Amino acid sequence: MLSVAIGNYPHTRLLKERLASSKDFTFVEVSPITKAFAQMVRQGTYDISEMALVTFLQAKAYGKPLVLIPAAVAARSQEISLIKLARNDSIKGPADLKGKRIGVRAYSQTTGAWVRGILTENFGIAPEQIRWTTFEDPHVAEYSDPPFATRAKPGSALLDMLRGGELDAIIVGNDKPSDADLADVYPDAEGAGREFSRKHGFVPVNHVIVAKQSLIDTRRDALMAFWDAVKAAWKDTPSAKDLPIGRAAIAPSVRLALDYISAQSMLPRPMTEADVWAGLPDGF
Structure with a gap:
């Protein structure tokens, strides 16, 4: 079988x-x-x-x-995966992510790759202009994270690091938290997703x-x-x-x-x- x-x-x-x-x-x-x-x-x-x-x-x-x-x-839509602390007024939208610290489960995670591509395409932010923090190895063992990505300490968690001020924003997957202290990085994340689909057709x-x-x-x-x-x-x-x-x-x-x-x-x-x-x- x-x-x-x-x-x-x-x-x-x-x-x-x-x-x-x-x-x-x-x-x-x-x-x-x-x-x-x-x-x-x-x-x-x-x-x-x-x-x-x-x-x-x-x-x-x-x-x-x-x-x-x-x-x-x-x-x-990938735009809904970028979240921050609601009280973080230094990030009013994705254009403010240049130079910021973003956490993602793995650098090679598909959602992260889509988000980086969108940030470059729409806001001119290159991946190396963000300080990335990762938590897991790539699925493909031959691939290595780029030098501008660092590994979180063992036992660290995305949300804990965000709430502790060690990260400015994080990329989440299917299980997006709905806690009141969190907010989308995009002022209208769902609208941004629809705009992506109108632009690219999928x-x-x-x-x-x-x-x-x-x-x-x-x-x-x-x-x-x-x-x-x-x-x-x-x-x-x-x-x-x-x-x-x-x-x-x-x-x-x-x-x-x-x-x-x-x-x-x-x-x-x-x-x-x-x-x-x-x-x-x-x-x-």
């Missing part, structure tokens, strides 16, 4: 329900699902896995034997699905069956109706993410869109 590590969302729960009796797939529960990303990249622990988009792009650039199954598991993808390259030759029929099940589950889940699925739909996020992380020196070599899809046959 092929092992599959995917988080629990309405569309993936439907996928798991429909494939529960399959003799081809077994779903492995990993919590949080982000733990599976490094396991997949470094040890090839699973046959199919959810993975952060930037993690996959870096893994592909470093020659990891993975293929991208063109389905977004998660996509969202909502940025955070998580995708990847598979071992070897499955193309050894278990192609099973992989195609999985792909068909994914398409059906996404289609039949109302909350997933806006998630891009298929190469053409997901390509805009792939292209801009490539541009952003290339400009951020996060890849070991130049990489084209064709490189991203290398190894995935027609039919996906």
Whole structure:
């Protein structure tokens, strides 16, 4: 059986329900699902896995034997992920982040890469003009944080460092806190997200699905069956109706993410869109 590590969302729960009796797939529960990303990249622990988009792009650039199954598991506006203390009047908007201290779980985190790209594109703030603090290693072991990023002391936490005055702002993920002492860095974060979508024509993808390259030759029929099940589950889940699925739909996020992380020196070599899809046959 092929092992599959995917988080629990309405569309993936439907996928798991429909494939529960399959003799081809077994779903492995990993919590949080982000733990599976490094396991997949470094040890090839699973046959199919959810993975952060930037993690996959870096893994592909470093020659990891993975293929991208063109389905977004998660996509969202990125501007809402930047938060500060509500009382911090020195940051009235993202333009004030130049020279500030920002914490992010990992420098290579997909949300962080999107945010840095947006800050450069819209406000002219280069990544090296911010003092970054990270808390975890990259999922791809070959990649190292840049010299202008420092590691927090063991046991430190994003929110604690923000509230303690050691950070000016932080980047959070899906579990955005709603505490009264916190505020968005953007005066209208949701509006900024809508403006990004109007400008670029898509909502940025955070998580995708990847598979071992070897499955193309050894278990192609099973992989195609999985792909068909994914398409059906996404289609039949109302909350997933806006998630891009298929190469053409997901390509805009792939292209801009490539541009952003290339400009951020996060890849070991130049990489084209064709490189991203290398190894995935027609039919996906």
